[in-house]
Amino acid sequence: MSQSETRKGCCACGSLSFAVQGKPLFSLYCHCTPPFRVPERRVLLTSSGAVFVSTMHFTSSAFSWTHAQEIEPAVEQMEDYVLYRCKTCRSCAATQMSDTQNWAIRGTQLERDEAGKIINWEGVKPTGHIFYDTRVIDVADDLPKWEGHSGKSNRLS
Numbered sequence: 001m002s003q004s005e006t007r008k009g010c011c012a013c014g015s016l017s018f019a020v021q022g023k024p025l026f027s028l029y030c031h032c033t034p035p036f037r038v039p040e041r042r043v044l045l046t047s048s049g050a051v052f053v054s055t056m057h058f059t060s061s062a063f064s065w066t067h068a069q070e071i072e073p074a075v076e077q078m079e080d081y082v083l084y085r086c087k088t089c090r091s092c093a094a095t096q097m098s099d100t101q102n103w104a105i106r107g108t109q110l111e112r113d114e115a116g117k118i119i120n121w122e123g124v125k126p127t128g129h130i131f132y133d134t135r136v137i138d139v140a141d142d143l144p145k146w147e148g149h150s151g152k153s154n155r156l157s
């Protein structure tokens with residue numbers, strides 16, 4: 001896969017769309033339980049709705065919005081990041097880290113082919129598990145598993 005390769009993604013209804021360029025800074029399966037991400041307790045399409053999610057971060061220059069200009073996301077300022085939520089389906093399309101300005105998206109949001117497979121998944125496939133200590137399911141793979149953040153917490157396996 002070339003570094004210039006573009007992947008497309010969107011919110012749950014497709015109103016908000018984005019493109020990411022090249023490889024992510026990192027791609028991990030996240031097992032955290034973040035109730036703070038669903039302040040209205042209606043949106044279960046973020047982390048809390050899944051057993052775990054794949055999260056990947058891209059530099060600010062690798063991320064761009066591609067939806068129609070008249071569509072604006074609902075912006076929520078959180079403690080460490082800004083969350084961009086779709087006003088139609090209320091799902092989170094992307095988050096931007098306040099310190100690094102990097103963008104975080106989820107693997108499930110990326111465009112799929114006709115067989116339902118994420119296009120060019122190999123190039124963005126997660127390389128480990130984070131917050132594995134709060135998991136609700138054991139995952140039998142060979143990827144490193146961290147209690148909390150990758151490289152900054154105890155490695156469990």
Ligand SMILES: [Zn+2]
Pocket residue numbers: 011012013014015016086087088089090091
């Ligand atoms: Zn939407």
